[in-house]
Amino acid sequence: MIKGSLKGWWAFLVVAMLVLAACAPAPAAAPAAAEPAGDASQGDAPAATSERCGDSSQLSDSISFYNWGDYIDPDVLTMFEEECGVKVIYDTFSSNEDLLAKLQGGATGYDLIVPSDYMVAIMIQLGLLKELDHANIPNLANINEQFRDAPYDPGNKYSVPFMWGTAGIGYDADKVTTPPTSLAALFDPAQAKEYAGKISLLNDARETIGAALKYLGYSVNSTDPAQLEEAKQVLLAVKPYILTFDSDTYSDLVVSGETVMGHGWNGGFAVAIDENPDRNLGFVIPQEGLTIFVDTLAIPASAPNPYTAEVLINFLHEPEIAAMNTTAVLYPTPNDAALEFVDEAIKNNPAIFPSLDDLGNTEYIHDLGEVTQLYERIWTEIKAQ
Numbered sequence: 200m201i202k203g204s205l206k207g208w209w210a211f212l213v214v215a216m217l218v219l220a221a222c223a224p225a226p227a228a229a230p231a232a233a234e235p236a237g238d239a240s241q242g243d244a245p246a247a248t249s250e251r252c253g254d255s256s257q258l259s260d261s262i263s264f265y266n267w268g269d270y271i272d273p274d275v276l277t278m279f280e281e282e283c284g285v286k287v288i289y290d291t292f293s294s295n296e297d298l299l300a301k302l303q304g305g306a307t308g309y310d311l312i313v314p315s316d317y318m319v320a321i322m323i324q325l326g327l328l329k330e331l332d333h334a335n336i337p338n339l340a341n342i343n344e345q346f347r348d349a350p351y352d353p354g355n356k357y358s359v360p361f362m363w364g365t366a367g368i369g370y371d372a373d374k375v376t377t378p379p380t381s382l383a384a385l386f387d388p389a390q391a392k393e394y395a396g397k398i399s400l401l402n403d404a405r406e407t408i409g410a411a412l413k414y415l416g417y418s419v420n421s422t423d424p425a426q427l428e429e430a431k432q433v434l435l436a437v438k439p440y441i442l443t444f445d446s447d448t449y450s451d452l453v454v455s456g457e458t459v460m461g462h463g464w465n466g467g468f469a470v471a472i473d474e475n476p477d478r479n480l481g482f483v484i485p486q487e488g489l490t491i492f493v494d495t496l497a498i499p500a501s502a503p504n505p506y507t508a509e510v511l512i513n514f515l516h517e518p519e520i521a522a523m524n525t526t527a528v529l530y531p532t533p534n535d536a537a538l539e540f541v542d543e544a545i546k547n548n549p550a551i552f553p554s555l556d557d558l559g560n561t562e563y564i565h566d567l568g569e570v571t572q573l574y575e576r577i578w579t580e581i582k583a584q
Contacts, residue, residue, distance in 0.1 A: 249282035251514055253335060259504040261286040262511060265301075265309045267494070268293065270362070272527035279514050285507055302327050307501040310508040316493045316563055319358045320351040328357040329498045335509035338516035338534075345555055346493055346533040350563060358495035359512050362530040365553050365561055366406055366489040369450055369468035372479040374459040382414040382485045385462060386433050391440040399452055399461040400434075402444035404578035405564050405571075406490060407434065410462060413487045419562045422570045431577045435584060444582070453480065464492075469529045469550040482550035488560025493533070525551075 252258065264276075268291040276287045290309075292298045295318040302309075302322070314322060322328045333339055339347075339359055346360040368379045376393070384390055391398060400407050409419030411430035421427060442458055449463035450471035461468075468482040496512045498505050514520060522540035525532040529545070531552045532538075538546060545551050567574070 251517055252283035252285075253506070253510040253513070255284075257506045258283060258285055258510065259507045260284075261288055262310045262504050262507045263288040263290070263308050264511070265290050265292060265298065265312045267291060267313055270313065270494075270528055270530075272523045275515070275520055275523055278520070279511060283510065283514070285511075287511075299327075302499060302501075307499075308503065309499050310502045310504045311511055312497055312499060313361060313494050314358070314497055316349065316351040316495065317566055319495055319497060320566060322497070323352065323357055327500055329500045329502060329505055330356050331359070331498065331512075332506075332509060335506065336513045336516075338513045338536075341516055341518065341521075341534045341536040343533050343535045343555070345558060349493065350565070351493075352495070358497040359516070360493045360533040361496045361515070362525070362528065363491065363493045363533050364465045364530055365484055365491045365558070366401070366410070366462065366464055367468070367482055367484045367553070368460060369453055369463055369471070369480065369482045369550070370460045371453055371456070372481050374456075378481055379460060379483060380486055382410060382487050382489075384460065384485075386411060386414045386437055388436050388440070391437045394459050395440040396442050397457075397459045398437075398441050399443050399445050399449050399458045399463075400441055401449065401462050402446040404574045406446075407444065407462065408574055408577060408581075409562075409564065410489055413485075413489060413560070413562075416487075419490055420565045420567060422567060424573065427573060427577055431581060434581050438581065438584065454478070465550050465553055466528075466530045469548065472548060472550050473529060482553075484553050484557040484561065486560070488558075488562065490564055491558060491561040492563070494530075 262285055264287055266289070276289060279285065280287055292301065295315050298312060298314060299318060299321065303325075319328070336359060339355065342360055346363060348354055352358045368384065370379055372378055379385075385398060385400065400410070405419070408427065408430050411433040412419055412421050412426060414433060415426070415429055417423075417426045417430070442452070445452065449461040450467040452458040453461050454471050454475055465482060468480070472480045472482065496515065498508045502508055515524065516534050518534060518536040519540050521532040521534040521537035525537065525541055526545060529551050532541075
């Protein structure tokens with residue numbers, strides 16, 4: 200999955216979506232096959248044949264899984280079905296806002312969903328998520344401490360990290376004089392001028408204004424109007440050297456040679472590097488840090504089969520299974536125990552697996568409430584000039 204659709208929306212739009220969801224007709228519920236299938240106390244659940252299936256007496260016949268497109272190895276779902284005797288009804292969405300609107304609109308048949316970090320916080324506040332029973336998810340212990348107890352869900356009460364990623368700089372090492380290590384490569388006019396018309400920035404207010412804030416030594420979540428004005432002036436100073444603001448094809452632009460350097464997410468550049476082994480493409484998290492994101496596994500408060508959903512969460516974090524998913528989607532797993540099963544070429548690719556040592560200055564994007572409107576206004580002004 201390319202993260203353009205995932206990270207390109209900000210909290211201002213979330214508020215708008217909430218208003219629309221409240222006013223619009225309720226969408227249809229999840230597919231009928233995702234309705235409760237009964238439990239073994241009624242004699243309905245098939246006998247499990249794998250120790251990875253929890254208590255077979257509590258498993259439902261089916262489970263409804265709502266995920267991003269192209270964000271899991273299909274063989275993993277087949278394995279779960281065959282080992283546990285549970286049919287997986289699989290559906291996909293294209294943005295966190297779509298997911299939120301679906302749940303807000305009254306869909307009640309989903310058992311497992313994959314919201315991103317900031318959306319987890321919003322859903323917790325709205326009462327849309329069920330607290331997890333960690334006793335049913337022992338593989339939570341496999342999650343690297345860097346991704347546990349995150350600010351969007353302290354104690355992982357409602358979510359378990361599934362995949363993660365960062366923003367950074369992708370580049371063509373054959374066409375840049377010096378591989379970038381700092382945000383100065385993007386935001387120092389003297390350096391940006393060298394590649395005038397060959398640089399792209401994300402078409403995303405929070406990401407790109409946040410990057411300028413990090414360049415200045417501030418937080419990507421700054422609410423200080425003076426700091427935000429400084430960031431605006433940084434972006435306006437380099438805008439003459441920027442080819443485009445793009446959140447969808449930033450890596451393709453580097454591959455095609457239209458740009459030599461782009462601000463984007465590691466997954467997009469990972470695909471470009473993987474598909475162009477003859478090219479000298481690179482990816483780096485700048486020393487100032489940028490944003491980090493985590494996509495999580497969570498259970499809706501209305502889930503008809505929460506126990507089976509917890510078993511599936513645990514199954515997805517079996518080390519070999521987590522490795523299969525990372526290999527398929529080229530986003531890094533937060534599962535430390537899975538790393539021994541990941542091919543060295545993938546594990547050593549910094550676009551797929553940014554070094555955890557480089558994450559010290561990265562930040563999660565927070566919901567800033569009404570201040571988000573100030574980011575939006577500044578962004579509009581930057582784009583208009």
